[in-house]
Amino acid sequence: MVDIQTDMSVAEIQRLLKAQQGKVNSLHKRREQLLEKLEKVEQEIASLSGGDSGGGVRFRNESSLEEVILEVLKKNKKGLGLSELTDAVEATGYQSSSANFKNVVYQNVYKSEQITRDEKSGKYVLA
Structure with missing residues (x-):
């Protein structure tokens, strides 16, 4: 510092x-x-x-994780932080056997061209 x-x-x-x-x-x-x-x-x-x-077990979800993330963000116009987004994705019923699902969500958000991070709020929003 x-x-x-x-x-x-x-x-x-x-x-x-x-x-x-x-x-x-x-x-x-x-x-x-x-x-x-x-x-x-x-x-x-x-x-x-x-x-x-x-x-572990490989879950078969109806939609891809990216699709679920996009749907969650469409419903939350002001955006969500990574923890909030992870919780919201899990609340949809999406299942994962990942030991670090938050990291998996982050990787999907990071690589998506349809999602951006609002620098002021630190939240992820649709681009």
Whole structure:
């Protein structure tokens, strides 16, 4: 964290804030890259274990997760945070055997061109 002194000019404070935002953006990008690597590892595990990465039950839902997420967001015009979205998807009856279903929802939201994240509220909304 940056130690802000009281005798700093507005321009100096703005430079510090811009540097902080650059670091935050860099960390977001790094997280996205790590999630992509994790997805590849999970796919490799699934392919080596006959299509099942966890040894659990594979549920057959009527709609794809992406379709369910889009329907949930259509009903929530102001958007939902990731935890709220995950809960709302589960409330529709969508079933998953994933140990980290919230991460699966995030990956679907991230790759969807129809969903964007409102930077002010931090909520996911339809684009």
